[in-house]
Amino acid sequence: MKNIFLALSISVLLFTSCELNEIPEATATEEDILGTESGLKTYSYSFYNNITSGSDAFKGDAMADYGAVNNLNDFIVDGSYSAETSTGWSWSALRNINHFIVKCNNPNLSESVKNNYIGIARFFRAWFYYNMVVRFGDVPWVDRPLGLEDEEKLYGKRDSRVLIMEKIMEDLDFAYANIAATSSDGTLVTKWTAIGLKSRVALFEGTFRKYHKELNLASTANQYLQLAATAAEEVMTKGPHKLNTAEGPDLSQRQLFISTKPVTNEVMLAVAFSSELAIMNDANWWWTSATYGPRYSLVRPFINTILNIDGTPYTDKANFMTEEFFEECQNRDKRLAQLIRTPGYRRGGASAPPNFASFTYTGYQPIKYTMDDPSYDNGGTNTNAVPLMRYAEILLNYAEAKAELGTLNDQDWAKTVGALRERSGVTGGTKVLPSKIDTYLQKTFFSDVTSPIILEVRRERQVELALEGFRFNDLKRWKRGELMASLPWTGIYVPALDKLIDLDHDGKVDVVFYDGNKEAPGISVPAGIAKVAIGGKANNFQTMTSTNHLEWFKAQPRTWYADGRQYLYPIPANSIVLNPQLDQNPNW
Template sequence: MKKNSMLIILIVLVTSCNKLDQVPKSTVSKEAVFNTESGLKLYSNSFYNMLPTSNDILKGDNMGDFVVRKDVPDFFRAGAYGPAQSTGWVWTELRNINYFLENNNAPGVSEAVRNNYNGIARFFRALFYFEKVKRFGDVPWIGRTLGTGDQLLYGGRDPRSRVMDSVLLDLNFAIENITAKTEATKSRITKTVAQAFKSRVCLFEGTYRKYHTELNLQASAARWLQEAANAASEVMASGAYSLNNIADTDHSYKDLFISSGVNNELLLCLTYSAELGVFHDANWYYTSATYGDRLSFTRKFVNTYLNLDGSAFTGNPGYVSQTFMQETKGRDKRLGQTIRMKGYTRVNGGQTQNVPPLFSYTYTGYQPVKWVHPDMSLDGGVRNNSNIPVIRYAEVLLNYAEAKAELGTMNDEDWAATIGMLRRRGGIQNGLSSKPVQADPYLRQQYFPDITDPVVLEVRRERGVELALEGFRFYDIVRWKRGELFAAAWNGMYVPALNTSFDLNEDGADDVSFYNTAPGATQNGVTYINVAATVNGQPNALTLSAGTSGEITWLNTVPRTWNDRMYLYPIPLNDLVLNPDLKQNPNW
């Protein structure tokens, strides 16, 4: 008898009907839950476990094309990842939602109240299926609870188009029926959160269909892109949200990611509290040489940050051989709030210190500071209590801008209200009120050779800069069908000469020196990096592109591969064995 892994879940949950029925009636009953608004609210709280975790967001870009890390992910190593290693085919949360929707029909509760909580449930069902489709493509659409003998347990997958149409129906119901428009803690699902999330979902689906022509769904791409633009426009028109302190170009971007408060840019966030003892590990992850992935940005990506005058940095004469100290001057101020450079300080025992990029952590010189609280006492464990944005207004502006750009309907007013506003917060002085008319050759050559529209190119530049390290990049590259970027060489800052010490943050103290032969004498406070071609007879993972000078190259000794099958994950082997009718994704 064929079956899929949902059957295993149902054997555990259905044999006693539902977890709620196992609780003594004197404590709680099915009727008590569904016959009162307080019961519906209590049940709906269980759905919030489906929101991304701190790890999903803080560490979600550890497979992006714009960072290097201490190792090559198995996903990009030939022969290291396949159906036996795949995960994610888990359906427990879906049954919890469908059970609620089937039983939330008590006549003693008003229809408006029931529909409000049904709207929340359907929001989470849309979230559940969106993540499944992103990962696997076609998946079974299950809109009701299943018994152990239900034939849906043994069937195949439904077409992506049917599943995503159902996701859109769920989101539209949520938007129409959730009563709260805003909420003070920014931790609950509201009507506006559902609109913002709809803009994310529809932008993904519209661009995926547009660029993944193998699906033969490109004819419907514009409909999804228009839905994205409309949803984002509703959030913008609400007037409830704005960019955080846009006039403070030196701090407002950085403050978003280290604050324990809420502000008008947040639509939805994960909340943490020192008083309640609820923390995450951002500092530990981004400062530890052993605990985290040692994420560092590539020079190729840092090159995409504009000059303050609004021009492309890669239009500067001689940019290729500029040192770290030279290239970090006069740039979009978000760069200095994303990586360590001149002026970056931390607090140690109450004392403020200038802190350079540390090559005990970074491989490229571009060490992240986003998410990192300046208090160094937080570095050694799970100690951060800053709130983590799940949806913020900047993303909504980017979703609107990209949808309009892809539709070819963006005008100067749209540009000024979205990309112009974001760049203004970065201190950029020009090009804020009118859309570009000339395509940047660097973006075309290095990132998007098939894109000729300058507006699309600039929106993609802005999305990379604004949302870096927030967990979007992998699936942005996937939906744009540019997986080849994951196999590009990992490069770092330019080193003009060996055996020369560099003061990376220009505080008067040298920080790093590179050598092929170990120096006889060393300088206090300087980290010495061996960039010889071989070390102990083995290829060196960290070298310079021209041997004795050039860009840092990191871990290019370990090949990274890309194959178009990797736009979808394989169905996990065990689930395919349980139900062969699921069928494997192509070429896995």
């Protein structure tokens, strides 16, 4: 099986430049590489590492409103992030792609062969520029390898996001029209990956323009929303992908994240690994370690938005705030048990409740990317493939674009959001559009949204795509970045301190919480039971709310500036020193 993210050590592709004018090094002639179809194919493998690396593909939501972690990212700590510390203004990947596109012109090769590989290159150029626009907004558009003589471009101003987005759409249209592959083992780009990326990019831009009035681009938002809907529909009606249902409601979604080979009926692009080639990831280590990873813990406000199995909001229950962990996990959308450790979850043949001894702060411990065998926990030994694009996202892109346009109908709902909920065992509300606003969802997350349809599409997106790297960008495009600072990092309900608690009701005590002003719990605690200090001198980061819910990091405030600067990253100061024509992003 081809593995696009394995260590592709091809000397002719060792492009390490960070500036727009540095020349790529090569040890073979261009004719050797660009004069044959096999050479073009080999060269094209170098593009894949530009998307993400195998080491971080499962860490996409490392910074999100719904993830409590052991150390705050500097980006949301007052005064800790600046143009002097900013990164990401790197152009080596683009130069590599542009070099290929310009030089892929050998007359001995057919136009269809050349256009196929140029299409792949333009797909990756579009992805590169999409990431740059999301991070920095306006950026220079460069579609050829630059030399020292290109001073006007090298030292010019940034181009507007309007131009960049038009060019991205052109690249993706060319890629869709010319990439020959219609299927793969999940690790290679196909024409459906290209049109799928178009739906993602267009949805981002359409909603960003709609909600960021300060850009003065709201009048063009619907243009991109329609492009998103049309691109997604193309995948839905003509493509080979569908929702994976092979394992039933209890495992069909999680199977996509723990399988060694990409589950290609739904997964459109993935990072794959191989123990035979000693190319593995460390997902288990990152998600289960007390010291290596961030001890990432989902928070109660997010968990509360996961529906009951009958399709009603969990927060409609009169006593939802005082339900203990076992009770709150009962009769919920099956994705809850595929996302976090819930009662009944087992590892290595034994029950495995949330690990308060050395991992979770809130009680909601993720399992989406972790293998159930604990032998994977202590190093980089995982071989499970990590999806980067899947059909579920396409359905959500379609539903959201149509909802924002005001054209989503019952049929659209049933084949998108309804289908995702049915896949997860939800029995109600899957056939017709919602007509009632969930006041908890609205008040907690989206106070500016008055449409029950848009609210429910956003609920579905945050549940279905949780931990897959979309959340921070979603908050930015919806202009809800303040959730990064304001969403309470609260956890499970604790009925009382100094009480032995059996979290999963398996007959074994799991944890006791006690007053951190005391040296130890005020009761006798059996050996091996997690003892968690609440507040006081022992643990001022692990506290408890007035309603007896765990709360993490309240003592260290998170910051989202009122001037909105964090919707874009600052241009690194050293880049502006090199090119004073690069104006800084607002308020940085």
